[in-house]
Amino acid sequence: xxxxxxxxxxxxxxxxxxxxxxxxxxxxxxxxxxxxxxxxxxxxxxxxxxxxxxxxxxxxxxxxxxxxxxxxxxxxxxxxxxxxxxxxxxxxxxxxxxxxxxxxxxxxxxxxxxxxxxxxxxxxxxxxxxxxxxxxxxxxxxxxxxxxxxxxxxxxxxxxxxxxxxxxxxxxxxxxxxxxxxxxxxxxxxxxxxxxxxxxxxxxxxxxxxxxxxxxxxxxxxxxxxxxxxxxxxxxxxxxxxxx
Amino acid sequence: xxxxxxxxxxxxxxxxxxxxxxxxxxxxxxxxxxxxxxxxxxxxxxxxxxxxxxxxxxxxxxxxxxxxxxxxxxxxxxxxxxxxxxxxxxxxxxxxxxxxxxxxxxxxxxxxxxxxxxxxxxxxxxxxxxxxxxxxxxxxxxxxxxxxxxxxxxxxxxxxxxxxxxxxxxxxxxxxxx
Numbered sequence: 389x390x391x392x393x394x395x396x397x398x399x400x401x402x403x404x405x406x407x408x409x410x411x412x413x414x415x416x417x418x419x420x421x422x423x424x425x426x427x428x429x430x431x432x433x434x435x436x437x438x439x440x441x442x443x444x445x446x447x448x449x450x451x452x453x454x455x456x457x458x459x460x461x462x463x464x465x466x467x468x469x470x471x472x473x474x475x476x477x478x479x480x481x482x483x484x485x486x487x488x489x490x491x492x493x494x495x496x497x498x499x500x501x502x503x504x505x506x507x508x509x510x511x512x513x514x515x516x517x518x519x520x521x522x523x524x525x526x527x528x529x530x531x532x533x534x535x536x537x538x539x540x541x542x543x544x545x546x547x548x549x550x551x552x553x554x555x556x557x558x559x560x561x562x563x564x565x566x567x568x569x570x571x572x573x574x575x576x577x578x579x580x581x582x583x584x585x586x587x588x589x590x591x592x593x594x595x596x597x598x599x600x601x602x603x604x605x606x607x608x609x610x611x612x613x614x615x616x617x618x619x620x621x622x623x624x625x626x627x628x629x630x631x632x
Numbered sequence: 633x634x635x636x637x638x639x640x641x642x643x644x645x646x647x648x649x650x651x652x653x654x655x656x657x658x659x660x661x662x663x664x665x666x667x668x669x670x671x672x673x674x675x676x677x678x679x680x681x682x683x684x685x686x687x688x689x690x691x692x693x694x695x696x697x698x699x700x701x702x703x704x705x706x707x708x709x710x711x712x713x714x715x716x717x718x719x720x721x722x723x724x725x726x727x728x729x730x731x732x733x734x735x736x737x738x739x740x741x742x743x744x745x746x747x748x749x750x751x752x753x754x755x756x757x758x759x760x761x762x763x764x765x766x767x768x769x770x771x772x773x774x775x776x777x778x779x780x781x782x783x784x785x786x787x788x789x790x791x792x793x794x795x796x797x798x799x800x801x802x803x804x805x806x807x808x809x810x
């Protein structure tokens with residue numbers, strides 16, 4: 389007989405070694421997330437996938453599924469916390485959606501829409517962050533980086549390179565690239581690399597492609613992120629995942 | 633029944649949200665049966681008094697914006713942040729990363745084609761704030777209508793909810809930040 393956990397009262401089957409996120413996704417249950425991607429080692433940093441497991445607060449993307457777990461996911465309390473986390477992400481960076489090429493295709497924005505986030509609640513930092521447009525095909529806008537490390541992981545685990553890293557701690561945390569000059573043009577990043585396409589926000593963009601799909605016809609303009617994420621992430625994976 | 637009084641203003645905005653409001657088109661006729669406008673670019677009334685709803689477009693970029701916003705808060709039972717700029721500062725807030733002195737120099741001293749270069753200093757001109765701020769950082773805001781601009785359907789959904797005594801809510805299709 390299949391082993392099961394319950395999520396919001398529903399029995400969800402799991403296999404040994406699966407995280408709560410993986411079991412939920414396979415069963416068609418959406419748990420909001422930004423730093424999680426099914427093809428990469430979980431990072432557990434964005435905390436959007438926070439669930440309650442037998443009353444205890446855990447990150448669904450890193451927590452192993454186990455018999456006897458009673459998981460709360462889609463509750464008002466958890467979604468209110470997720471909205472606050474998303475609002476903190478918005479005020480920490482500089483997310484001006486009307487002037488961002490990624491609008492409508494942005495997962496940060498889509499999660500905010502999903503959570504019905506109508507305002508930013510907190511005072512804005514308006515931190516001064518630079519742009520790096522030195523590379524001929526790819527640009528970095530640090531204003532929009534949420535430190536999810538997906539580009540770091542994609543570069544290492546998929547592209548076999550080591551282009552990106554996170555440097556500094558706390559409020560001084562920032563994305564760096566692997567070049568003496570600190571410029572993207574002096575790295576071995578290519579536009580075809582997975583790391584150049586994985587960014588959930590508009591921090592890493594492929595140049596000259598931003599408006600090929602008009603605003604209003606983009607991924608999340610009419611479809612919610614739960615529907616899109618479940619369709620994409622419940623597909624068979626291209627390789628075995630190493631959970632570190 | 634007395635009509636609901638609405639006041640509107642644009643602070644550091646582009647009036648795009650007001651234009652979008654006018655996109656209500658024929659629904660404005662139905663709305664006019666239920667509401668009347670107090671201070672607003674639509675009426676040219678200069679100060680608001682005892683209003684039910686205040687709609688604020690734009691963030692706060694100068695001292696006059698602060699006074700106007702406080703006047704609205706004092707006189708409106710329900711104060712609403714309308715559009716991206718009111719909610720997060722929007723495009724005007726992109727000057728926050730450039731020192732104010734540099735902004736003024738570029739516009740009035742060193743800019744291409746500037747004649748008789750001087751920083752405007754007439755005492756009637758409101759002083760610029762160091763940074764453009766969203767309005768919820770200055771006064772309490774009751775509701776937020778995101779969008780650049782919020783569509784006419786957003787205004788309609790919000791106002792009809794309020795007028796019919798429901799807690800306003802926006803469906804997925806109506807929530808956009810762009």
